Amino acid sequence: MRLHDFALERFFARWEFEAEMLLCASDVEAWPVREVVALADDDGIRRWDELTLGYTESPGDPALRAEIASLYETITADDVLVFAGAEEAIFALHNVLLGPSDHAVVVRPAYQSLSEVARAAGAEVSRVDLHEADAWRLDVGEVSDAIRSNTRLILLNEPHNPTGGLTNRETFDAVAALAAESGARLIVDEVYRFLEFDTADRLPAGADVSENGVSIGVMSKSFAMAGLRIGWVATRDRDLLARLAAFKDYTTICNAAPSEILALIALRARDRVLERNRAIIASNLSLLDEFFGRWGGVFEWSRPRGGSIGFPSLVAGAPVDAFADDLVRETGVLILPGTVFGDTGNHFRLGFGRTNMPEALARLEGFAARRFGPR
Ligand SMILES: Cc1ncc(COP(=O)(O)O)c(C=O)c1O
Incomplete structure:
Protein backbone atom coordinates (compact mmCIF):
# COMPACT_ATOMS: atom_id res chain seq x y z
CA MET A 1 0.00 0.00 0.00
CA ARG A 2 1.42 3.38 -1.01
CA LEU A 3 -0.10 6.39 0.69
CA HIS A 4 0.24 9.89 -0.71
CA ASP A 5 1.46 12.49 1.77
CA PHE A 6 -1.25 13.76 4.10
CA ALA A 7 -1.13 17.41 3.00
CA LEU A 8 -2.77 18.79 6.13
CA GLU A 9 -0.51 16.84 8.48
CA ARG A 10 2.61 17.86 6.51
CA PHE A 11 1.47 21.51 6.75
CA PHE A 12 0.99 21.14 10.51
CA ALA A 13 4.33 19.35 10.82
CA ARG A 14 5.88 22.58 9.51
CA TRP A 15 3.86 25.07 11.57
CA GLU A 16 1.85 23.58 14.44
CA PHE A 17 4.47 24.02 17.13
CA GLU A 18 6.22 27.00 15.53
CA ALA A 19 3.30 29.37 14.95
CA GLU A 20 2.40 31.31 18.08
CA MET A 21 -1.36 30.89 17.67
CA LEU A 22 -3.41 28.38 15.75
CA LEU A 23 -6.47 30.01 14.25
CA CYS A 24 -7.15 26.81 12.33
CA ALA A 25 -7.01 24.00 14.90
CA SER A 26 -9.91 21.60 14.62
CA ASP A 27 -9.86 20.53 18.24
CA VAL A 28 -11.31 22.39 21.19
CA GLU A 29 -9.11 23.81 23.99
CA ALA A 30 -7.53 20.72 25.53
CA TRP A 31 -8.56 19.71 29.03
CA PRO A 32 -5.84 19.61 31.69
CA ARG A 270 -19.89 14.27 29.42
CA ASP A 271 -22.59 16.82 30.17
CA ARG A 272 -20.09 19.02 32.01
CA VAL A 273 -17.35 18.34 29.44
CA LEU A 274 -19.57 19.29 26.53
CA GLU A 275 -21.05 22.30 28.30
CA ARG A 276 -17.58 23.81 28.84
CA ASN A 277 -16.53 23.04 25.25
CA ARG A 278 -19.71 24.42 23.69
CA ALA A 279 -19.41 27.61 25.74
CA ILE A 280 -15.93 28.31 24.32
CA ILE A 281 -17.25 27.77 20.79
CA ALA A 282 -20.36 29.91 21.29
CA SER A 283 -18.37 32.84 22.62
CA ASN A 284 -15.84 32.64 19.76
CA LEU A 285 -18.58 32.29 17.16
CA SER A 286 -20.20 35.55 18.16
CA LEU A 287 -16.85 37.31 17.58
CA LEU A 288 -16.58 35.66 14.19
CA ASP A 289 -20.09 36.77 13.25
CA GLU A 290 -19.06 40.36 13.96
CA PHE A 291 -15.77 39.93 12.14
CA PHE A 292 -17.36 38.57 8.96
CA GLY A 293 -20.01 41.26 9.19
CA ARG A 294 -17.26 43.92 9.09
CA TRP A 295 -15.14 42.22 6.42
CA GLY A 296 -17.65 41.38 3.71
CA GLY A 297 -15.99 41.81 0.30
CA VAL A 298 -12.64 40.65 1.69
CA PHE A 299 -13.67 37.47 3.52
CA GLU A 300 -16.89 35.54 3.10
CA TRP A 301 -18.23 32.46 4.75
CA SER A 302 -21.15 30.17 4.93
CA ARG A 303 -21.70 30.10 8.70
CA PRO A 304 -20.98 26.62 10.14
CA ARG A 305 -23.79 24.65 11.77
CA GLY A 306 -21.68 22.47 14.02
CA GLY A 307 -18.17 21.59 15.12
CA SER A 308 -15.25 23.86 15.87
CA ILE A 309 -14.17 24.88 12.36
CA GLY A 310 -15.38 26.82 9.36
CA PHE A 311 -14.24 27.36 5.80
CA PRO A 312 -14.33 31.03 4.78
CA SER A 313 -12.82 32.31 1.58
CA LEU A 314 -10.54 35.21 0.84
CA VAL A 315 -12.40 36.99 -1.94
CA ALA A 316 -10.18 40.06 -2.17
CA GLY A 317 -7.98 38.63 -4.86
CA ALA A 318 -4.80 37.41 -3.19
CA PRO A 319 -4.05 33.68 -3.37
CA VAL A 320 -4.80 32.27 0.08
CA ASP A 321 -1.55 30.28 0.36
CA ALA A 322 0.58 33.42 0.06
CA PHE A 323 -1.80 35.33 2.35
CA ALA A 324 -1.53 32.60 5.00
CA ASP A 325 2.23 32.50 4.70
CA ASP A 326 2.57 36.27 5.12
CA LEU A 327 0.08 36.21 8.02
CA VAL A 328 1.96 33.63 10.05
CA ARG A 329 5.34 35.23 9.43
CA GLU A 330 4.13 38.72 10.35
CA THR A 331 1.72 37.97 13.20
CA GLY A 332 2.42 34.41 14.40
CA VAL A 333 -1.18 33.44 13.56
CA LEU A 334 -1.75 30.29 11.53
CA ILE A 335 -4.71 29.73 9.21
CA LEU A 336 -4.96 26.62 7.05
CA PRO A 337 -5.13 27.19 3.28
CA GLY A 338 -7.90 25.14 1.68
CA THR A 339 -5.43 23.86 -0.89
CA VAL A 340 -4.41 21.16 1.61
CA PHE A 341 -7.94 19.80 1.05
CA GLY A 342 -7.56 20.13 -2.71
CA ASP A 343 -9.82 23.22 -2.65
CA THR A 344 -9.49 25.66 -5.54
CA GLY A 345 -11.90 28.31 -4.21
CA ASN A 346 -9.41 30.35 -2.11
CA HIS A 347 -10.94 29.04 1.12
CA PHE A 348 -9.11 28.61 4.38
CA ARG A 349 -9.97 26.74 7.54
CA LEU A 350 -10.63 28.71 10.69
CA GLY A 351 -10.76 26.99 14.07
CA PHE A 352 -12.80 28.49 16.88
CA GLY A 353 -12.38 26.00 19.68
CA ARG A 354 -9.40 27.61 21.35
CA THR A 355 -9.54 30.15 24.18
CA ASN A 356 -6.91 32.36 22.52
CA MET A 357 -9.09 32.76 19.42
CA PRO A 358 -10.12 36.37 20.26
CA GLU A 359 -6.46 37.43 20.34
CA ALA A 360 -5.63 35.46 17.18
CA LEU A 361 -8.61 36.99 15.39
CA ALA A 362 -7.58 40.48 16.48
CA ARG A 363 -4.17 39.88 14.95
CA LEU A 364 -5.75 38.63 11.71
CA GLU A 365 -7.92 41.73 11.66
CA GLY A 366 -4.92 44.03 12.18
CA PHE A 367 -3.08 42.27 9.35
CA ALA A 368 -6.12 42.53 7.06
CA ALA A 369 -6.49 46.22 7.89
CA ARG A 370 -2.88 46.89 6.91
CA ARG A 371 -3.38 44.99 3.69
CA PHE A 372 -6.88 46.00 2.58
CA GLY A 373 -7.52 49.16 4.59
CA PRO A 374 -9.38 49.35 7.92
CA ARG A 375 -13.07 48.44 8.34
C1 LIG B 1 -13.16 14.47 10.19
C2 LIG B 1 -12.03 13.91 10.96
N1 LIG B 1 -11.91 12.58 11.09
C3 LIG B 1 -10.92 12.03 11.77
C4 LIG B 1 -9.94 12.80 12.37
C5 LIG B 1 -8.83 12.15 13.11
O1 LIG B 1 -8.99 12.34 14.50
P1 LIG B 1 -7.83 11.94 15.50
O2 LIG B 1 -6.64 12.74 15.09
O3 LIG B 1 -8.28 12.35 16.82
O4 LIG B 1 -7.58 10.52 15.35
C6 LIG B 1 -9.99 14.18 12.24
C7 LIG B 1 -8.95 15.03 12.82
O5 LIG B 1 -8.81 16.19 12.53
C8 LIG B 1 -11.07 14.74 11.54
O6 LIG B 1 -11.21 16.07 11.41
Missing part, protein backbone atom coordinates in the same frame (compact mmCIF):
# COMPACT_ATOMS: atom_id res chain seq x y z
CA VAL A 33 -5.43 16.09 33.15
CA ARG A 34 -6.06 17.30 36.70
CA GLU A 35 -9.41 18.78 35.66
CA VAL A 36 -10.43 15.51 34.04
CA VAL A 37 -9.45 13.53 37.14
CA ALA A 38 -11.48 16.01 39.22
CA LEU A 39 -14.58 14.96 37.25
CA ALA A 40 -14.27 11.34 38.38
CA ASP A 41 -16.96 9.55 40.37
CA ASP A 42 -15.84 7.14 43.15
CA ASP A 43 -15.43 4.26 40.71
CA GLY A 44 -13.38 6.47 38.39
CA ILE A 45 -11.10 7.58 41.24
CA ARG A 46 -10.56 3.95 42.26
CA ARG A 47 -9.76 2.93 38.69
CA TRP A 48 -7.31 5.83 38.30
CA ASP A 49 -5.57 5.21 41.65
CA GLU A 50 -5.26 1.47 41.10
CA LEU A 51 -4.27 1.67 37.45
CA THR A 52 -1.31 -0.43 36.37
CA LEU A 53 0.56 0.05 33.12
CA GLY A 54 0.21 -3.37 31.60
CA TYR A 55 -1.33 -4.28 28.26
CA THR A 56 -5.04 -3.60 28.15
CA GLU A 57 -7.93 -5.60 26.68
CA SER A 58 -7.55 -5.41 22.93
CA PRO A 59 -11.14 -4.34 22.08
CA GLY A 60 -10.97 -1.64 24.76
CA ASP A 61 -11.77 -1.53 28.47
CA PRO A 62 -15.29 -3.04 28.93
CA ALA A 63 -16.44 -0.14 31.12
CA LEU A 64 -15.20 2.37 28.53
CA ARG A 65 -16.95 0.49 25.73
CA ALA A 66 -20.18 0.51 27.74
CA GLU A 67 -19.86 4.26 28.26
CA ILE A 68 -19.20 4.83 24.55
CA ALA A 69 -22.21 2.63 23.72
CA SER A 70 -24.41 4.91 25.82
CA LEU A 71 -23.76 7.69 23.28
CA TYR A 72 -25.93 5.72 20.82
CA GLU A 73 -29.49 4.42 20.78
CA THR A 74 -29.02 0.83 19.61
CA ILE A 75 -25.43 0.06 20.54
CA THR A 76 -24.11 -2.15 23.34
CA ALA A 77 -20.57 -2.43 24.69
CA ASP A 78 -19.98 -5.44 22.43
CA ASP A 79 -20.73 -3.28 19.37
CA VAL A 80 -17.79 -0.98 20.11
CA LEU A 81 -14.11 -1.35 19.25
CA VAL A 82 -11.70 1.22 20.67
CA PHE A 83 -8.83 2.53 18.55
CA ALA A 84 -5.90 4.93 18.81
CA GLY A 85 -7.90 7.95 17.67
CA ALA A 86 -10.34 8.18 14.80
CA GLU A 87 -7.34 7.99 12.49
CA GLU A 88 -6.61 4.35 13.32
CA ALA A 89 -10.31 3.56 13.03
CA ILE A 90 -10.43 5.03 9.51
CA PHE A 91 -7.26 3.18 8.53
CA ALA A 92 -8.60 -0.14 9.76
CA LEU A 93 -12.07 0.32 8.26
CA HIS A 94 -10.84 1.12 4.77
CA ASN A 95 -8.30 -1.69 4.81
CA VAL A 96 -10.80 -4.25 6.02
CA LEU A 97 -13.67 -3.20 3.76
CA LEU A 98 -11.96 -2.27 0.51
CA GLY A 99 -9.79 -3.94 -2.09
CA PRO A 100 -8.96 -3.51 -5.78
CA SER A 101 -12.37 -4.64 -7.05
CA ASP A 102 -14.26 -2.25 -4.79
CA HIS A 103 -15.61 1.27 -5.03
CA ALA A 104 -16.20 3.93 -2.38
CA VAL A 105 -18.12 7.21 -2.41
CA VAL A 106 -16.61 9.94 -0.25
CA VAL A 107 -17.59 13.58 0.17
CA ARG A 108 -15.34 16.41 -1.07
CA PRO A 109 -13.69 18.29 0.51
CA ALA A 110 -12.77 15.89 3.30
CA TYR A 111 -10.19 15.06 5.89
CA GLN A 112 -7.68 13.40 3.60
CA SER A 113 -7.50 9.96 5.17
CA LEU A 114 -11.22 9.47 4.52
CA SER A 115 -10.49 9.12 0.80
CA GLU A 116 -6.77 8.45 0.63
CA VAL A 117 -6.68 5.23 2.65
CA ALA A 118 -9.52 3.90 0.49
CA ARG A 119 -7.56 4.74 -2.65
CA ALA A 120 -4.35 3.25 -1.29
CA ALA A 121 -6.22 0.06 -0.34
CA GLY A 122 -6.82 -0.34 -4.08
CA ALA A 123 -10.43 0.84 -4.31
CA GLU A 124 -11.76 3.30 -6.82
CA VAL A 125 -13.03 6.39 -5.06
CA SER A 126 -15.72 8.74 -6.38
CA ARG A 127 -15.95 12.12 -4.72
CA VAL A 128 -19.27 13.90 -4.30
CA ASP A 129 -19.05 17.63 -3.75
CA LEU A 130 -20.47 19.59 -0.86
CA HIS A 131 -22.00 22.79 -2.23
CA GLU A 132 -21.12 26.05 -0.54
CA ALA A 133 -24.13 27.81 -2.06
CA ASP A 134 -26.30 25.26 -0.26
CA ALA A 135 -24.63 25.62 3.17
CA TRP A 136 -22.10 22.94 2.21
CA ARG A 137 -24.74 20.27 1.69
CA LEU A 138 -24.69 17.20 -0.50
CA ASP A 139 -26.82 16.78 -3.58
CA VAL A 140 -28.59 13.42 -3.17
CA GLY A 141 -28.80 13.03 -6.95
CA GLU A 142 -25.02 13.25 -7.20
CA VAL A 143 -24.64 10.54 -4.55
CA SER A 144 -27.10 8.37 -6.43
CA ASP A 145 -25.22 8.90 -9.71
CA ALA A 146 -21.92 7.96 -8.07
CA ILE A 147 -23.12 4.57 -6.80
CA ARG A 148 -22.04 1.50 -8.78
CA SER A 149 -22.69 -2.22 -8.47
CA ASN A 150 -19.41 -2.62 -6.55
CA THR A 151 -19.86 0.35 -4.21
CA ARG A 152 -19.03 -0.96 -0.75
CA LEU A 153 -19.34 2.21 1.26
CA ILE A 154 -20.65 5.74 1.28
CA LEU A 155 -18.72 7.93 3.64
CA LEU A 156 -20.11 11.10 5.20
CA ASN A 157 -18.60 13.38 7.83
CA GLU A 158 -21.23 15.13 9.97
CA PRO A 159 -20.61 17.81 11.22
CA HIS A 160 -18.03 18.33 8.55
CA ASN A 161 -14.32 19.14 8.48
CA PRO A 162 -13.32 21.63 7.08
CA THR A 163 -16.61 23.44 6.37
CA GLY A 164 -18.55 23.07 9.63
CA GLY A 165 -21.49 22.12 7.42
CA LEU A 166 -24.17 19.73 8.59
CA THR A 167 -26.47 17.90 6.24
CA ASN A 168 -30.18 18.26 6.95
CA ARG A 169 -32.19 15.28 8.12
CA GLU A 170 -34.01 14.83 4.81
CA THR A 171 -30.77 14.59 2.84
CA PHE A 172 -29.17 12.31 5.43
CA ASP A 173 -32.16 9.95 5.35
CA ALA A 174 -32.11 9.95 1.55
CA VAL A 175 -28.40 9.00 1.48
CA ALA A 176 -29.01 6.30 4.11
CA ALA A 177 -31.83 4.93 1.91
CA LEU A 178 -29.54 4.93 -1.13
CA ALA A 179 -26.96 2.97 0.86
CA ALA A 180 -29.57 0.44 1.96
CA GLU A 181 -30.95 -0.01 -1.58
CA SER A 182 -27.55 -0.43 -3.18
CA GLY A 183 -26.09 -2.71 -0.51
CA ALA A 184 -23.39 -0.16 0.28
CA ARG A 185 -22.51 0.50 3.88
CA LEU A 186 -23.12 3.96 5.35
CA ILE A 187 -20.11 5.11 7.33
CA VAL A 188 -20.36 8.38 9.21
CA ASP A 189 -17.33 10.13 10.64
CA GLU A 190 -18.94 11.76 13.67
CA VAL A 191 -15.90 13.19 15.42
CA TYR A 192 -17.66 16.60 15.79
CA ARG A 193 -21.01 15.10 16.84
CA PHE A 194 -22.52 16.76 19.94
CA LEU A 195 -21.15 20.14 18.81
CA GLU A 196 -24.19 21.02 16.69
CA PHE A 197 -25.01 24.68 17.38
CA ASP A 198 -28.70 23.79 17.46
CA THR A 199 -29.17 20.38 19.04
CA ALA A 200 -32.32 19.93 16.93
CA ASP A 201 -29.95 19.60 13.95
CA ARG A 202 -28.19 16.54 15.37
CA LEU A 203 -28.37 13.67 12.91
CA PRO A 204 -28.91 10.03 13.82
CA ALA A 205 -25.64 8.18 14.37
CA GLY A 206 -24.51 6.00 11.47
CA ALA A 207 -24.42 2.98 13.79
CA ASP A 208 -28.07 3.53 14.74
CA VAL A 209 -29.31 3.88 11.16
CA SER A 210 -28.94 0.25 10.08
CA GLU A 211 -27.53 -3.13 11.09
CA ASN A 212 -24.39 -2.53 9.06
CA GLY A 213 -24.11 1.25 9.52
CA VAL A 214 -20.90 2.50 11.11
CA SER A 215 -20.08 5.42 13.39
CA ILE A 216 -16.56 6.71 13.84
CA GLY A 217 -16.08 8.65 17.09
CA VAL A 218 -13.20 10.10 19.05
CA MET A 219 -12.32 11.93 22.28
CA SER A 220 -10.32 14.55 20.35
CA LYS A 221 -12.86 17.04 19.07
CA SER A 222 -16.22 17.38 20.84
CA PHE A 223 -14.67 16.15 24.09
CA ALA A 224 -11.46 18.19 23.67
CA MET A 225 -9.02 15.46 24.68
CA ALA A 226 -7.00 14.75 21.54
CA GLY A 227 -3.94 13.74 23.55
CA LEU A 228 -5.74 10.66 24.85
CA ARG A 229 -5.66 9.17 21.34
CA ILE A 230 -8.89 7.32 22.06
CA GLY A 231 -11.30 6.81 19.18
CA TRP A 232 -13.73 4.06 18.25
CA VAL A 233 -15.90 2.30 15.75
CA ALA A 234 -19.49 1.52 16.71
CA THR A 235 -21.55 -0.87 14.60
CA ARG A 236 -24.01 -3.71 15.11
CA ASP A 237 -22.20 -5.68 12.41
CA ARG A 238 -20.28 -8.13 14.61
CA ASP A 239 -18.54 -9.73 11.64
CA LEU A 240 -17.06 -6.36 10.69
CA LEU A 241 -15.99 -5.75 14.30
CA ALA A 242 -14.23 -9.12 14.38
CA ARG A 243 -12.34 -8.29 11.18
CA LEU A 244 -11.39 -4.88 12.56
CA ALA A 245 -10.18 -6.46 15.81
CA ALA A 246 -7.99 -8.86 13.82
CA PHE A 247 -6.59 -5.91 11.82
CA LYS A 248 -5.82 -3.97 15.01
CA ASP A 249 -3.48 -6.81 16.06
CA TYR A 250 -1.12 -5.41 13.43
CA THR A 251 -1.43 -1.74 14.33
CA THR A 252 -1.67 -0.90 18.05
CA ILE A 253 -2.87 -4.22 19.61
CA CYS A 254 -4.48 -2.38 22.52
CA ASN A 255 -5.02 1.11 23.86
CA ALA A 256 -3.03 3.19 26.34
CA ALA A 257 -4.17 2.26 29.87
CA PRO A 258 -4.22 5.82 31.36
CA SER A 259 -6.04 7.12 28.29
CA GLU A 260 -8.80 4.55 28.62
CA ILE A 261 -9.51 5.47 32.24
CA LEU A 262 -9.40 9.23 31.56
CA ALA A 263 -11.76 8.75 28.60
CA LEU A 264 -14.10 6.73 30.82
CA ILE A 265 -14.09 9.45 33.47
CA ALA A 266 -14.70 12.16 30.87
CA LEU A 267 -17.54 10.34 29.13
CA ARG A 268 -19.27 9.65 32.44
CA ALA A 269 -19.14 13.42 33.05
